[in-house]
């Protein structure tokens with residue numbers, strides 16, 4: 001059998017294009033910002049993870065430019081060998097200080113951070129407990145580790161407890177959970193998870209890709225929000241959202257970081273973050289520390305939209321972070337609404353099955369500290385017309 005046969009038989013995307021419902025790969029001709037030019041039209045961006053609005057901040061752009069000027073366009077190698085710049089180490093030290101952890105390791109993307117952390121820490125005799133709605137990179141990381149995967153129902157602490165209780169007490173256990181769930185913006189029940197981890201001798205890893213920069217008074221994420229920073233053994237995050245760049249990181253103890261640096265294959269056998277990205281992430285961190293009001297602003301904007309949806313009679317899902325889901329139902333209806341909103345000048349992310357349960361397809365809307373009230377009002381008016 002030809003391995004390419006499945007490609008010839010893959011017609012779903014073309015069929016959606018023919019029906020005028022294809023929602024992916026729209027082209028943006030401007031900076032990623034609260035308002036962009038998409039497919040040639042002015043569009044309010046409600047589908048970006050640029051929560052603090054820093055990708056177009058002149059200070060971040062200038063820092064990236066300076067990083068490029070000083071260190072060049074790329075590192076041409078892995079952190080392990082020739083690819084460690086003084087800039088990587090500075091970013092790691094400043095992040096460790098920000099999160100109050102002993103050490104930080106940076107990776108080339110957030111996806112790779114999960115692959116690299118989990119596959120280094122867990123092996124075939126260990127158990128990984130995962131929320132069914134954890135990010136795809138966590139499931140792929142668990143596969144890469146050869147550990148046994150134990151999935152528990154979304155935020156169902158009774159289910160997690162019974163699975164921990166049923167597990168062999170001699171086995172190593174890691175609970176890995178999204179701090180903010182990426183599609184629906186709800187939070188992990190960290191207080192309960194931490195308690196169960198203590199009771200059953202498990203370690204806790206939080207992927208707070210969406211929580212860093214948006215949750216907690218200083219933007220240190222859901223652990224700060226719950227007052228549980230010391231109880232999280234491994235904090236994982238990304239630079240592709242609040243930090244306006246590309247790359248990922250783990251914040252943990254010196255011992256764990258030292259181990260991961262020396263055994264993690266996705267870390268060792270891949271080129272390090274390029275200088276422009278490191279410099280951009282570092283400047284974004286400086287801005288987050290100097291301007292914590294951005295954290296409040298992005299959440300105020302989300303709260304404004306929640307009230308706006310309510311007054312339009314649009315039922316938005318319950319969420320705590322600046323991600324608001326609106327359940328539409330079928331995949332087709334979701335694609336139609338996405339298209340109609342885009343025609344009205346508003347971009348949202350369609351999230352359809354199998355990414356969510358059948359019949360539970362939704363619009364994922366997300367907000368930035370830099371959205372103006374005019375932009376949000378424009379978006380609400382479009383929602384009112386399309387969904388009203």
Ligand code: PMP
Nearest residue numbers: 109110111135182209238240247
């Ligand atoms: N974890 C979560 C929860 C995410 O939402 C994402 C990105 N969508 C990632 C990890 C991967 O991060 P990156 O885009 O930096 O690879």
